[in-house]
Amino acid sequence: MRIATWNVNSMRQRMPRFLPWLDERSPDVVCLQETKVTDDAFTELLGTELQERGYAVAAHGQGQWNGVAILSRVGLEDVVTGVAGAPDWDIPEARAVAATCGGMRVHCLYVPNGREPDSDHYRYKLAWLAALREVIAAGPADAMVLGDINIAPTDEDVFDPGAFAGQTHVTPPERAALAEILALGFHDVVRDRWPTERVFTYWDYRAGMFHQDLGMRIDLALASAPVAARVAAAWVDRQARKGTGPSDHAPVIVDLDEAPDGDIGPMVPPPSARPARRGTRKLPQSG
């Protein structure tokens, strides 16, 4: 089973890139963030195309900002929007949707940005993460947490720690909030796979940041222990950040072997849809 997460930074603007990406990578489950469309608009944009491809959709959006969705062709059950117990901003924000797909609880998240440390937005972010931890802790053993987490787990996850000193995404309280979720038994499967590599998922649009590979790793795929044990591949799809009209985030893609008890049997994508094996050499540079 292949599961992916991608902050698309407006589904409307990403349409020319989205379906080609979906068809090339052929994920069984997709978590989307910053769709920036209402649920009706999401259906207008993609409903027919996704239905043709066998995906069920759980969209949770609003106009203008935020918005998340889960697409699945291995089942989509027990959909829950929002995070129970999390604070609302002035108006409730569409930042979380969860569903059971292929026998696994999938949490698709767009964690609040935080803006400035010690701001109301920052406190909102920390409280939101604390509530999220409780929801995950109460969930089933087979689970994944995916999305734009808006936290760089370590200094290795930003291009220059000095450039981010004192800023959101790297502060100890944010990292502690993430660590509390990991302490539930979750694994950061991309970092596990690429322990010493330069791996980013976000590059600012400005100043040729992507071309220079000056980015951050803030889009994460976390897997509970039984799911982490099934990881066959975990990588950042940099191709999607290249070319014309990309999002500023790249997708993260995780391949899982079949569960040991054999209770799920999603089709394995063909070799052509899988990345070339990279062994332990460095990720390719942009260009």
Added chain:
DNA sequence: ATGCCTGAAGGGTTCAGA
């Protein structure tokens, strides 16, 4: 020029993103 792009809303500009 801490806003070097991009997107949304709405109106000739602003706010937000990380």
